[in-house]
Amino acid sequence: MRLLVSLALRNARRNVRRSLLTAVTILLGVALLTCGMAWTRGAFGGILDKGANLMGPVRIVKAEFAKKEQLMPLADNIADVAPLLTLARATPGVTGAWPRIQMPVTMTVGEDIGEHFALVQGAPNEWFDRALDLSHHLVEGRMLQSDDEVVMGMTAASDLGAKLGDDLILLGQTQDGSISPIKVKVVGLSDLGSGAQNRFVYVPLAKMQWMADIPDGATEILVYGTTREDALPISAALTQALAADPAYAALVVNRWDERPPFSAMSGLVGALQSIAAGVIVFITALGVLNTMLMSVLERTAEIGVMRAMGMRRGSTVLLFVMEAMGIAAVGGAIGALVGSVIAYYWLELHGINLGNAVNKMPPGFAIDAVIHGDWEPYMLVQAFALGLVMAVVGGALPAFRAAQIEPVEAMRSRR
């Protein structure tokens, strides 16, 4: 084996230019892979974190509400949320639970009732801070202090021409379907960095309960753990607790990743990451294959001599694969380092600004305008390992080809 390793390394040094080319190909592939992993982890992780926060990692709703969620059916509400909030807050792993009501409304500032539509979220101040960090995203004004005040997302405010201190009329509906208006004062304007979130209007829960005519209730109870991964044990515990009480038979517990759009996304993210990694490995492997194939062609006679001296086919394959892996180890190590530096300093710290494109995202699918990567040390090792895979994949075919060479024919070809 030592002989094979020594031969492989010697062969790698024989044609420095070609080996360098192979190493650079692997370097680029590994660097690209590292950046890709950091970028997708950051982009999708950010979307998932934000989505889970916004939707509630776990929520308790009426089963009928869950079925017709797109229509925001106020009639399918939880009439009394207090006992459920107590139950949720006592569940192990739960860090907070809050009621929420969402409703589409038309908005008016000034004399005429206009045609501007918005989505209103009614919840306690603590939820606005826990889920949205709203108080740290105010660009003007302050947070809600009384039931007659609202904070408007920047897009909603600019579409309507509303400013701080304006009286805003929101025309919604009661749970029975009656037209239900409220008059509130704009005390804050927020920029949550997401087009969808900037179209919301944030209303105190009590005011929203009046508008929807659900005095002690809400349509959803949102339950939070420390991270979104806590959703699984919390939802299992809550499901068990609700099942024990027949009074809660009409309720269901949903996890964030069971609900659209994320129910379809979690599998999709993994698949997209695998496809992207597969494409990079394949393209890089083609480059390795090309240079290694040239190496085999150049050394046909030499291979013939070695085979004639007793080198087995398996050892021949191993020799070429080890040569490719040796080159890949150098290229991959540098590539993983370069990729990590780019991923950390450019993607993670600086981010990529998507500009106004995010404003077109649908509500509930909140994406920040600046998307940051998320580099983790394991990516360095993973990308390096994939670099070696590139070498094995790219080097295998030429190696097998070399192993098939008959010694007599190989030596004859020298002439």
Place this chain on the structure above:
Amino acid sequence: MSYPMTRQITSTLAGALVVLFALVFSPRAQAVTVAELLDKIDANMTYDTRESYLTMTVTKADRVKVYKMHSYGRGQNEAAMEYLEPARDKGTKMLKNADELWMWLPSVEKTQRISGHMLRQGMMGSDMSYEDMMDAAKWRTSYSGVVAGEETMDGRACWKVQLTANSPDVSYPKRTIWVDKTAFIPVRQQLFALSGTLLKSWTMTDIRSVAGRQFPFKMTVTDEVQTGSKTEIQFDKVTFAVPLQAEVFSTRWLER
């Protein structure tokens, strides 16, 4: 005149009498035209002026909501309504003037125009749309159709009539109605979309004689698309041909 001839003339006359009797008293002779029926319905249901107090009970699944209202109407184009109960809707007013419908929202002191598709949405979440509630158009003008037969509906002998709207802007393009043969009230109606989908069922009961006309004091509307939803309207007091101040049908009244 010979006896056989006399006998022949007698039998001929008797035959003619039988035919005449059959013509006069046959069901065909009793049949009415749709136009006549619609005219008689209009004579009962439309008015020059009307003032009424009514109670609307909306039942959706296990939730019941009761509204009390005071309404006014003049001719086919003007109607006004004020909510008296419940407390959260008290003072809400609606005004219909021709094709325009306005709503005064006292809690925000604003007037909202109800237009387009909103006119066909349930008024206050009921199964009656704003159009249903405020519509006073003459049946004869809006519909034409055929008498499809005679049926007994809730113990009342009725004409079954199938109607088709005369113009596309009518709320329900097709209706099947059962018209009480004596009161000339459509005691039951089935309201269809153009596609033929049954949208609502509407019954009119508690028919009383008011100021020389028949009028149903109770109406029940059932949404046939959304199951478990029913709206009952009980007229507590109805007065026809009342003098109404012109101001009632103005935006001044709405915002007063």
